[in-house]
Amino acid sequence: MPPQEILIVEDDESLAASLAKVLESEGYRVTTAHTGDEGCRRIEEDGDSISLVVTDLRLPGASGLDLVAYAKDKHPHLPVILVTAFGTADTAIEATKRGAFDYILKPFEMPEILDLAERALKQASLARETVRLTDGSGGGGTEGDAMVGSSRPMQDLYKGIGRVAANQANVLIRGETGSGKELVARAIHQYGPRKDHTFIAVNCAAIPETLLESELFGHERGAFTGADFRRVGRFEQADGGTLFLDEIGDMPMTVQAKLLRVLQDRAIQRLGGKELIPVDVRAIFATHQPLEAMIRDRRFREDLFYRVNALELHVPALRERPEDIPELVRYFLERHGAESGSQIPSVQPDALERLCAHPWPGNVRQLENTIRKLVLQARGYVITSDHVDAILAGGEPSEGASIAQRVAVLLEEAQTLETGDLHARVVNEAEAELMRQAMQRSGGNIAQVARWLGISRVTLREKLKQHGLYPAK
Numbered sequence: 001m002p003p004q005e006i007l008i009v010e011d012d013e014s015l016a017a018s019l020a021k022v023l024e025s026e027g028y029r030v031t032t033a034h035t036g037d038e039g040c041r042r043i044e045e046d047g048d049s050i051s052l053v054v055t056d057l058r059l060p061g062a063s064g065l066d067l068v069a070y071a072k073d074k075h076p077h078l079p080v081i082l083v084t085a086f087g088t089a090d091t092a093i094e095a096t097k098r099g100a101f102d103y104i105l106k107p108f109e110m111p112e113i114l115d116l117a118e119r120a121l122k123q124a125s126l127a128r129e130t131v132r133l134t135d136g137s138g139g140g141g142t143e144g145d146a147m148v149g150s151s152r153p154m155q156d157l158y159k160g161i162g163r164v165a166a167n168q169a170n171v172l173i174r175g176e177t178g179s180g181k182e183l184v185a186r187a188i189h190q191y192g193p194r195k196d197h198t199f200i201a202v203n204c205a206a207i208p209e210t211l212l213e214s215e216l217f218g219h220e221r222g223a224f225t226g227a228d229f230r231r232v233g234r235f236e237q238a239d240g241g242t243l244f245l246d247e248i249g250d251m252p253m254t255v256q257a258k259l260l261r262v263l264q265d266r267a268i269q270r271l272g273g274k275e276l277i278p279v280d281v282r283a284i285f286a287t288h289q290p291l292e293a294m295i296r297d298r299r300f301r302e303d304l305f306y307r308v309n310a311l312e313l314h315v316p317a318l319r320e321r322p323e324d325i326p327e328l329v330r331y332f333l334e335r336h337g338a339e340s341g342s343q344i345p346s347v348q349p350d351a352l353e354r355l356c357a358h359p360w361p362g363n364v365r366q367l368e369n370t371i372r373k374l375v376l377q378a379r380g381y382v383i384t385s386d387h388v389d390a391i392l393a394g395g396e397p398s399e400g401a402s403i404a405q406r407v408a409v410l411l412e413e414a415q416t417l418e419t420g421d422l423h424a425r426v427v428n429e430a431e432a433e434l435m436r437q438a439m440q441r442s443g444g445n446i447a448q449v450a451r452w453l454g455i456s457r458v459t460l461r462e463k464l465k466q467h468g469l470y471p472a473k
Contacts, residue, residue: 003029004121005046009039009055009067010083019054022110023117036062040070047075052120054113057084057103065098072099077346079120083108147183148331149324153316157184160313165191170263172308173286175315178365181286184315185244194282197241200234205247213255214271216245217262223272235268235279242282248308249289249300260304283308318360318367325356328364332371345378354388432467435460439469 006028010016013034020030031046033039036059043050053071057064068080079101095103101120104113147154164171165188173181182201189199207215214223218233234243245251251259262268263283267276285308294300318325329347337344347355360366370391377387434453442448450460 003027004051005029005031005049006052006054006117007039007042007046007050008032009034009036009042009053009059009064011035011056011059019110019113022114026114028117035060036064036067039067043067043071043074043078047071047078050075050078051124052117053078053080054117055080055082057082065095068095068100069098077124079124081113081116081120083113146331147180147187148328149321150327151316151321151324153321154324157313157315161187161191164188164311164313166193167311168193168282169310170282170308171284171311171313173284173313173315175286175288176317176363177288178363179315179317180364181288181315182244182246184313185242185246185284185286188284189242189244189282192242192282194241198238199242199244200238201244201246202234203246205250209252209255212252213258216255217258217268217270219271220273223270227272230270233268233270235262235281236277238281239279240281242284244284244286246286247288248285249287249291249294253299253301256301256304260301260307263304263307318363322356325367326352328367329355329371332368333375336368336372336375345375345383347383348385350385351383351388354385354392358392428467431463432469435464435467435469439464 006023008016008019008023008030010019010032011034016032016034020032023030031042031050033042036055038061039053039055039059040062043053053067055064055067059067062070064082064084068082071078071080076099080099082095082100082103083106084103085106101123102116104116147158161184171185171188173184175181175184185201186199189195202215204212214227214231214233216233216235218231218236219227221227221230262279265276266280267278269276291300291305291309295302295305318328329352333344333347355367355370362369370388373391374383374387377383377391435449438449438452442452446457446460450457453460455463
């Protein structure tokens with residue numbers, strides 16, 4: 001393989017030359033720039049061939065922080081090491097926020113920068129081997145929920161939505177729990193003539209039987225004990241727009257009878273009231289249950305079935321369209337990565353294979369919850385098959401396994417040195433991670449963390465300061 005190229009951006013020409021000489025002696029190919037603007041130009045022109053950028057913080061023209069942001073915008077997986085003589089908390093936070101791999105303080109020893117460069121290049125190499133799901137077109141980048149997928153079953157669904165959207169007849173959407181039936185209902189509303197009016201969704205399974213009738217049709221004051229005021233029901237609220245009734249199979253028979261009357265007469269009567277109130281509503285229904293079997297068991301009215309089933313759409317289960325999983329993964333990574341405020345992680349090929357091979361009994365909803373957990377686990381870096389396996393098994397990656405893997409890496413590095421400080425490094429890293437997690441879980445409560453760890457508050461504060469962990473941050 002050709003040598004990896006490192007770009008040094010440093011206005012101190014003697015320091016740049018010394019650093020270049022040391023890196024070249026390790027087999028790297030080095031190019032240099034002496035201003036921030038020149039560094040940005042090199043990244044613009046040669047970014048695909050550059051493996052690592054080492055830049056000073058203070059430069060003529062664009063600053064080192066500006067260069068970090070520019071590099072991450074143009075080449076998200078290009079690592080940047082920031083060199084600075086000003087190791088303030090603000091500098092560290094801002095450098096990390098803009099996407100720097102790490103920063104090193106002046107003056108530094110050459111072995112320090114070599115070790116940091118090697119780690120950065122390893123991370124970049126790992127990222128290049130992953131499936132970069134944040135590239136290319138797809139469902140990401142939109143606000144709120146979106147229908148994602150380009151498989152044949154989804155194409156058929158899109159066509160079905162287009163056919164029924166302009167029609168004012170009732171629609172029954174069938175599909176398993178978590179497959180996205182409400183999204184389909186919203187799409188029908190969005191592409192229909194009522195798009196500028198209200199869309200209201202009601203989950204019939206989530207409302208107690210005694211309250212569902214009042215929820216849908218409203219009630220007059222005094223209609224029952226506790227009815228201290230008049231309530232306008234969902235049908236009235238949706239007048240002129242669309243009412244989506246999810247899980248209609250869970251609707252009690254008594255409410256089914258009144259719903260049938262409303263669909264026939266296009267008017268509602270509040271509980272305790274005598275007045276018929278006309279309503280102009282496009283009704284969309286959804287269920288995961290076999291309504292035909294429920295009719296045979298006398299749990300669903302046959303006459304109501306033919307009213308709600310004027311038009312029918314089927315939402316495919318996720319296992320019926322596995323080719324859409326990479327696109328869905330990309331969409332949820334972008335969505336939940338943005339929510340968490342971290343860099344969107346890459347996904348290793350074997351991790352994506354695990355996700356595609358999983359049966360997903362909870363469908364898209366389960367996949368989204370899994371990706372949300374993976375984003376938190378990966379912390380903006382790489383999602384591995386270990387992460388996926390642990391979360392799908394109902395747990396999280398083993399802390400023991402993580403520690404063992406880190407020790408193995410450190411031992412491998414130590415074998416190349418005549419003398420080392422491996423014991424101190426392992427103890428230091430483990431203690432720092434213990435402190436970080438404890439502070440995170442306690443919400444920064446010093447007294448609580450001190451009790452957990454069995455040390456005094458004074459000792460805890462000293463150790464937090466030692467590891468650069470500040471409660472206020």
